[in-house]
Amino acid sequence: MPEMTDWGYTGGSAGEKWKNSGLLVSRIVRVHRERFEAVCEKGFVWALPKAGAYFRGVESVEFPAVGDFVLLQYNGAGESLIVETLPRKTLFARSDLNTRKAGHGRVSVEQVIAANFDEVCILMSLNQNYNARRLERYAALAWASGARPAVVLTKADLMEDKEKSAYLAEAMRLAPGARVFALSAVTGEGMEEFRAFLESGKTFVLLGSSGVGKSSLVNALMGEAAAVCGEVREDDARGRHTTTHRELFMLPGGAMAIDTPGMRELGILDADEGLTAAFSEIEALMGRCRFSNCTHTSEPGCAVQRAIHSGALDRARWDSFRSLTKENRAAKRKKEAVKQREKNASKREDRPRDRAYKRLGDEA
Ligand SMILES: Nc1nc2c(ncn2[C@@H]2O[C@H](COP(=O)(O)OP(=O)(O)OP(=O)(O)O)[C@@H](O)[C@H]2O)c(=O)[nH]1
Numbered sequence: 001m002p003e004m005t006d007w008g009y010t011g012g013s014a015g016e017k018w019k020n021s022g023l024l025v026s027r028i029v030r031v032h033r034e035r036f037e038a039v040c041e042k043g044f045v046w047a048l049p050k051a052g053a054y055f056r057g058v059e060s061v062e063f064p065a066v067g068d069f070v071l072l073q074y075n076g077a078g079e080s081l082i083v084e085t086l087p088r089k090t091l092f093a094r095s096d097l098n099t100r101k102a103g104h105g106r107v108s109v110e111q112v113i114a115a116n117f118d119e120v121c122i123l124m125s126l127n128q129n130y131n132a133r134r135l136e137r138y139a140a141l142a143w144a145s146g147a148r149p150a151v152v153l154t155k156a157d158l159m160e161d162k163e164k165s166a167y168l169a170e171a172m173r174l175a176p177g178a179r180v181f182a183l184s185a186v187t188g189e190g191m192e193e194f195r196a197f198l199e200s201g202k203t204f205v206l207l208g209s210s211g212v213g214k215s216s217l218v219n220a221l222m223g224e225a226a227a228v229c230g231e232v233r234e235d236d237a238r239g240r241h242t243t244t245h246r247e248l249f250m251l252p253g254g255a256m257a258i259d260t261p262g263m264r265e266l267g268i269l270d271a272d273e274g275l276t277a278a279f280s281e282i283e284a285l286m287g288r289c290r291f292s293n294c295t296h297t298s299e300p301g302c303a304v305q306r307a308i309h310s311g312a313l314d315r316a317r318w319d320s321f322r323s324l325t326k327e328n329r330a331a332k333r334k335k336e337a338v339k340q341r342e343k344n345a346s347k348r349e350d351r352p353r354d355r356a357y358k359r360l361g362d363e364a
């Protein structure tokens with residue numbers, strides 16, 4: 001029978017208000033459309049969000065996602081019911097601030113991709129997929145999630161050693177504070193070092209464009225074809241979106257990996273702290289400008305401009321920092337506006353949406 005602590009549950013026994021309620025702590029391991037597969041002390045179960053327990057508020061963020069710890073009304077004879085999402089340690093959401101119609105109300109679609117992971121593995125393949133600016137973006141998002149980023153350069157078998165070292169060195173510069181790996185799921189190169197990094201009991205989420213080899217890496221770690229991979233192709237610079245759902249795998253060493261579908265676009269959202277961490281050396285420079293309100297354009301005594309001129313700071317990295325900062329600010333403004341709109345809308349339409357969902361739950 002599964003022990004929830006083996007599955008990363010660290011909630012402990014103190015303060016568990018549901019202790020005598022008959023509810024079970026469980027972890028979501030697979031999300032497939034509206035159905036969830038979860039693991040609890042009784043084993044693996046299929047579960048559904050309980051009608052009325054979700055969709056009450058205006059945000060969809062509470063809705064269970066892979067990696068979530070939830071409270072389950074266990075049903076040995078059929079589908080169990082998810083009654084509550086426990087507070088998340090970390091979370092990764094895709095920001096889509098365009099509102100969409102849902103039932104009778106409009107909700108912002110901040111889709112949670114994964115939750116409660118300890119490390120974010122940013123995968124990039126050592127061919128045409130590698131992109132410095134995207135790496136910086138992902139690193140900022142990873143820090144913003146509350147977890148640490150690690151960079152995994154995949155398909156190392158496709159590149160000469162000398163060239164590989166150059167990529168490794170650059171990735172270390174672009175993602176300060178992150179461990180960087182180069183490996184191949186095909187030849188096994190670099191896999192031993194990466195396995196040693198996957199600490200037992202910890203959860204690692206794999207992120208990266210379609211086709212970089214996320215599922216192939218999971219399979220190599222599992223030692224079996226557990227995740228469905230794309231076919232081998234000569235030209236795989238562009239992926240095909242083979243993985244369509246999110247799934248958490250228990251690896252042989254006791255660590256867990258969450259495989260995700262490749263994402264075309266990842267917007268920066270609420271990432272102030274993420275940007276500070278991802279561009280820590282720039283933050284340090286800005287603290288050394290002569291004027292505290294320096295705009296880092298043409299002021300005398302600007303430490304940033306000085307670093308750019310001396311070559312200590314790459315101009316492309318500075319530009320990247322500025323554009324991500326701008327994007328972050330715009331996203332925050334938009335989020336505020338959407339929230340306000342929803343607040344107004346929910347005052348008028350809260351009830352009908354509840355009812356619509358109840359029907360959905362009753363049918364299932
Ligand atoms: N040469 C080489 N090819 C690899 C390696 N890892 C994966 N591939 C190939 O890359 C392609 C895509 O691999 P997947 O594992 O399906 O990629 P993915 O990131 O899961 O893609 P999505 O599920 O679409 O997001 C397949 O053709 C794999 O065989 C590797 O280490 N070396």
Ligand SMILES: [Mg+2]
Pocket residue numbers: 214215216228229230242243259260261262
């Ligand atoms: Mg995949």
Ligand SMILES: [Zn+2]
Pocket residue numbers: 286289290294295296297299301302303304305
């Ligand atoms: Zn300055």
